[in-house]
Amino acid sequence: MEQNQNPIAQWLDTATAGIRFQPDRKAVKEELAAHLEDKTADFQRIFPDMTREEAEERALGEMGDAGEIGRELAHIHKPWLGYLWTASRVLVLLMAVSLMGLLGVRNNYFDFLGSHDRDYYWNSWYAGVQDHEWSPPPAQEVGIYRLEVTRAARWEEQALHGGEKEQVWSSAAMTLRVTAPWPWERVPEENPGLEEHMTAADSTGKRYSFQPGPLADIFDDRPIQSGDSGLCWRNYELYIENISPEAEWVRLEYDFGGQSFSFRVDIPERCTYFRNMEYQTQWEVMS
Amino acid sequence: MKTVWKNLWAKLPQLPRRWKVVRNLAAVLLLSALCLRLWGWPSLTPYGAFRRLEGEYLLTPSELVLRTGSGKYQAFLTEGENWVSVGRASQMSSYDDFRYKYDVRLHHVLPKAGLIVVALPVAAEDHAMVVAVKGVPKGAVSGELEVEMNKDGMWPESHAFHQLKSAETFTARAEKEENGWFFFHLEQHPLEEYCLLEGILNSMSVWGAVPEFPYRLTLLDEAGNEVERVEGTLPPDQRIQGWR
Numbered sequence: 001m002e003q004n005q006n007p008i009a010q011w012l013d014t015a016t017a018g019i020r021f022q023p024d025r026k027a028v029k030e031e032l033a034a035h036l037e038d039k040t041a042d043f044q045r046i047f048p049d050m051t052r053e054e055a056e057e058r059a060l061g062e063m064g065d066a067g068e069i070g071r072e073l074a075h076i077h078k079p080w081l082g083y084l085w086t087a088s089r090v091l092v093l094l095m096a097v098s099l100m101g102l103l104g105v106r107n108n109y110f111d112f113l114g115s116h117d118r119d120y121y122w123n124s125w126y127a128g129v130q131d132h133e134w135s136p137p138p139a140q141e142v143g144i145y146r147l148e149v150t151r152a153a154r155w156e157e158q159a160l161h162g163g164e165k166e167q168v169w170s171s172a173a174m175t176l177r178v179t180a181p182w183p184w185e186r187v188p189e190e191n192p193g194l195e196e197h198m199t200a201a202d203s204t205g206k207r208y209s210f211q212p213g214p215l216a217d218i219f220d221d222r223p224i225q226s227g228d229s230g231l232c233w234r235n236y237e238l239y240i241e242n243i244s245p246e247a248e249w250v251r252l253e254y255d256f257g258g259q260s261f262s263f264r265v266d267i268p269e270r271c272t273y274f275r276n277m278e279y280q281t282q283w284e285v286m287s
Numbered sequence: 288m289k290t291v292w293k294n295l296w297a298k299l300p301q302l303p304r305r306w307k308v309v310r311n312l313a314a315v316l317l318l319s320a321l322c323l324r325l326w327g328w329p330s331l332t333p334y335g336a337f338r339r340l341e342g343e344y345l346l347t348p349s350e351l352v353l354r355t356g357s358g359k360y361q362a363f364l365t366e367g368e369n370w371v372s373v374g375r376a377s378q379m380s381s382y383d384d385f386r387y388k389y390d391v392r393l394h395h396v397l398p399k400a401g402l403i404v405v406a407l408p409v410a411a412e413d414h415a416m417v418v419a420v421k422g423v424p425k426g427a428v429s430g431e432l433e434v435e436m437n438k439d440g441m442w443p444e445s446h447a448f449h450q451l452k453s454a455e456t457f458t459a460r461a462e463k464e465e466n467g468w469f470f471f472h473l474e475q476h477p478l479e480e481y482c483l484l485e486g487i488l489n490s491m492s493v494w495g496a497v498p499e500f501p502y503r504l505t506l507l508d509e510a511g512n513e514v515e516r517v518e519g520t521l522p523p524d525q526r527i528q529g530w531r
Contacts, residue, residue, distance in 0.1 A: 081304055081305065081308070082304070084308050085304055085307060085308050085311070088307075088308050088311030088312055088315065089311060091311070091312075091315045092311050092314050092315055092318070095314075095315050095318035095319055095322065096318060098318075098322050099318050099321055099322050099325070102322055102325040102326060103325065142345050143345050143346065143347035143348055143367075143368075144342075144347045144348050145342075145345060145347070180342075183324060183328065184323075184328040185342060185347075186328075187342060187343065188339075188343060191343055192343060192344075192527075192529075193343045193344035193345060197344070231324075254345070256344055256345070256346075256396070257344060257345075257346050257367070257369070257370040257372065257396040257398070258367070258368065258369025258370040258398055258399065259344070259345040259346060259367075259369065259370070
């Protein structure tokens with residue numbers, strides 16, 4: 001034991017030795033040191049003839065037995081809560097860094113709760129349809145999922161070649177929303193189940209499939225495309241090409257493994273979306 | 288700027304340490320959920336991956352009736368309201384996308400009407416091939432199943448192909464379980480160096496379903512009297528696949 005060690009420092013070390021959590025020990029030591037300093041200053045103020053060493057000695061005497069104080073402080077400051085607090089701070093930091101990393105990897109800094117990448121594009125398909133022109137069919141429960149058709153539109157499409165109209169036809173578009181009870185049950189972007197087992201028929205009896213054609217991926221024209229999504233739901237944008245011009249409604253049907261649904265979807269009478277296929281025609285000529 | 292944040296932080300109510308721990312752990316839970324959400328809720332187990340594939344075909348909710356295999360390769364028999372499905376999940380290493388972990392297959396999706404006889408494509412713990420049966424006539428409490436196997440569907444390059452018998456019949460007995468299913472364990476021949484059943488299980492170890500082998504099922508009542516005898520073939524592989 002060092003003979004020259006400051007008695008105050010020695011007292012503080014003894015009084016805080018029982019506090020095992022180091023940050024707490026440091027904080028308590030600082031508080032006690034400040035308290036001792038105040039007492040010393042008070043003595044020097046009250047007894048101006050007193051030296052600093054004498055004032056410190058007297059202040060220490062008034063603080064009490066360091067060992068007894070140490071035992072009481074050790075009893076109050078349990079280490080496990082301190083370690084738990086430190087661990088929780090480290091965990092928060094780790095998870096925050098992981099989240100930033102994942103956001104960076106997915107290039108998804110703003111849409112991580114849902115995807116609205118092509119909001120403007122999907123919404124343009126249905127813009128102009130008035131409330132009195134269309135109403136949705138009733139929603140249906142299939143297994144744990146809730147299915148509903150939330151919007152529909154009639155399109156007019158034309159293929160141009162050198163500025164001249166080569167062909168004109170009508171198509172239908174509609175949004176099928178699938179909602180799951182929990183976020184982790186949400187249906188994925190690609191849904192081969194719907195592609196393979198859903199069919200459609202219009203009011204004139206013409207039938208349609210949702211299987212993509214060989215060029216569907218090249219022209220980004222799959223009959224079923226993943227649209228907007230939220231925490232528990234996902235939209236599928238359905239495109240039914242070349243419906244009968246007189247068609248008033250389209251029936252969507254699905255049947256696989258005993259799970260089935262059927263929606264009769266009215267198609268608005270008025271065309272509100274016009275698509276010009278001249279670009280694609282040129283592409284085909286070029287390729 | 289740092290001082291501004293420090294001053295702002297100092298103005299917030301200072302919680303006792305206990306409540307700080309609670310606050311931090313709540314933040315960890317929220318951040319973990321966000322991370323999982325960003326990661327696409329990765330399937331943590333083979334069964335979870337299999338259920339995801341079922342979900343894509345709206346085959347939910349379903350109940351797990353039987354699982355065979357363990358670790359990297361597992362097969363599942365599940366039962367829904369109107370269907371029975373059999374499939375597998377194989378753990379794969381993916382270097383293209385760290386999210387993909389399981390190659391999942393739905394081999395059979397069968398309506399729950401009439402007799403169902405379906406084999407699981409991964410061996411059970413006793414190294415046997417399990418054939419599950421349901422929809423038997425009332426009164427049948429036990430049965431005997433014979434399956435005629437051959438090596439037609441096997442790869443000629445597979446191990447010991449030429450040492451295997453070209454065809455053989457495997458037999459098993461089973462009793463009706465409480466859930467109404469029969470599970471017939473077709474066992475390999477332990478004394479033979481090369482067993483056809485082992486060869487078949489190995490040849491479809493990662494990808495395939497049990498081929499459409501013919502079977503003969505004899506159902507007995509409590510007194511041991513024959514209730515019904517049925518002949519048929521195991522169902523074809525519907526080859527529905529996904530990565531989860």
